[in-house]
Amino acid sequence: MFNPSEPVFYRHPAYLPSDGTRHTVIDPATLATVGIIADTTLTELETVLDAAAKAQRDWKRLDAKTRATVLHRIANRIEATDMRHCAELMSREMGKPYPEAIGEVANCAGAFRYFAEMARDEAGKVAGTTQAGSFQHARYEALGTSVHIMPFNFPILLMCWTVAASLASGNACIIKPAPATTLSTLEFMQVFEALPEGLIACLPGGVELGSALIASPKTHAVAFTGSVAAGKAVAIAAAAQMKPAVIEAGGSDPMIITAHAPLEVAAAGTVTAAFHMSGQVCTSAERFFVVDAVHDAFIEKFVAETKRLRVGNGLTRAEIGPLVSEAARAKVIRLVEDAKAKGATVAIGGKVPESEPVGWFYEPTILTNCTPDMAILREECFGPVAAVMRVKDFDEAIERANDSEFGLGASVFTTSLEEAMEAADRLEAGMVWVNNPLIDNDALPFGGWKKSGLGRELSKLGLDAFRRSKMVIIDHKPVVQSWWYPYPDDWFYEDGGRKHV
């Protein structure tokens, strides 16, 4: 059994790498080594892809009901398994507070149940026919083997969203976890026990392995979640192979506090939206636009709520764990210092906590008096920092919120129905939340506009990403069609030219 004081050396049980490189996972709270992982070699990759192709040939031929039964078994297994070890590994790998890690894993069963039933519900479309005696329809079929390239921040939940849809569509799945969160992902793989051998695999590795998976002729679809820069590279690499790719990229979500905001609720909600997982949620609220009429009252409450947060190791009673890496914290420091140099005021935080000198911690921070020339209003910060800008009114807030190359999510706190509906209409984002940020729903499409992504996860769109349509026309009463060769004589002018169609 896992011993937290001993680093783990991990080799994938099915494919033991012999001569590959290794990477070390460091606990960002203590800087201790959590594990040393043997990365997948390109030779091993071929073996895994061949096994996936073999398993997929049978999997895709199964009837939808049987496939759904297997997916429900996976969901049952997730619900029945003691996931404390997996959650603890996740906390130690990337700093996520333990209750959030256990919550993430517990939430995964829903996607398997949802896609199991959705794939059963419809497998295509029967169209009204263009002529009698013809059965004209489109059916959905599996693509083959899908590649799932994952980020560190929700290594298991986000993997389940696309893996469930892909399996339900009849595909094999190859998962490439983020190097930092390989151990918890490998630990979670036990829930796939009910699947035929070879149909799913988790391969440790970095960018080189991810690129090889996309380039391989043995893979047929890509699901990527990560930064905008990597997402662009993945989209281009997939396009070069004409492979469909769902790209879930980064963001810098706006949060609007209107003159009609319920301030108590807004202060509590924004603390979670900004600082949940130390701001390392793709839909973390980073840019705050607060209407002048309530600005000072809101900031007072926002600061008071933030004071209640405890910074510390995610395995202790702390809400704010460390950033995932030294580089991640360096970026936060750069953005805060740039904002301060350009006139921002630190309302709270703005520094490395004295209580946590070892790990990659940063205090939950509120910056006021922010202006659009500050890098923090242009770049994704991905840290526990709320950059607040005072705006004249609701219209200015919407305009400022949309002034971004990102378009993942956007949130508003208001009790005005008119403002809520206006915000839903006018915000340029793939997801809009009014009075309840960060929520998702398996039945609704998840994804971003602009540079925040291409394609959608979850919902029917998330299923369609892993299947291809085939138009099928069957004439069950065969007749010679009027337009078939040779052309009838009366289609010609007397001089031999064609008259009309």
Ligand SMILES: NC(=O)c1ccc[n+]([C@@H]2O[C@H](COP(=O)([O-])OP(=O)(O)OC[C@H]3O[C@@H](n4cnc5c(N)ncnc54)[C@H](O)[C@@H]3O)[C@@H](O)[C@H]2O)c1
């Ligand atoms: N839109 C969403 O749903 C969503 C959800 C979670 C996280 N994110 C974003 O993810 C980022 C944080 O995650 P991260 O730091 O792990 O992201 P990252 O881009 O550094 O890495 C993500 C994954 O891509 C792989 N990778 C990187 N470059 C690659 C390439 N050229 N070819 C193939 N694979 C490549 C990495 O090894 C890793 O597995 C943030 O920007 C966050 O906003 C987005």
